[in-house]
Amino acid sequence: MKKYDGETKTQGENDVKTYKVVVPPKYLVVVLEGVGVVKLPSMLDVSGTKYEMVSAIKKSSGWAVSLRSESGWVSIEDLQVKSQSSELLFLDKNYIVVWRLSRE
Incomplete structure (x- = not known):
């Protein structure tokens, strides 16, 4: 994510670019590769x-x-379909996690 902070320079073949997210996306989809059980934040x-x-x-x-x-x-x-405790959510190996822009 640091690549999109508007300050970090990314070296291309012939140029240097900076990237900035102007409007936050409604959803963040994160694919976890090669990791075990990870405790992820709910917020x-x-x-x-x-x-x-x-x-x-x-x-x-x-x-x-x-x-x-x-x-x-x-x-x-x-x-x-079963109800699940949020504390038990991370006992399995998660592969894809989706966060939605908070309504707060």
């Missing part, structure tokens, strides 16, 4: 812009998705 602060985690896609015995609902977290795997 993410990116240069003063706050994002709330809304989904985590994971794999244990099969693929599953955890989604934030109005009443908490639910886990969906195949045809099984």
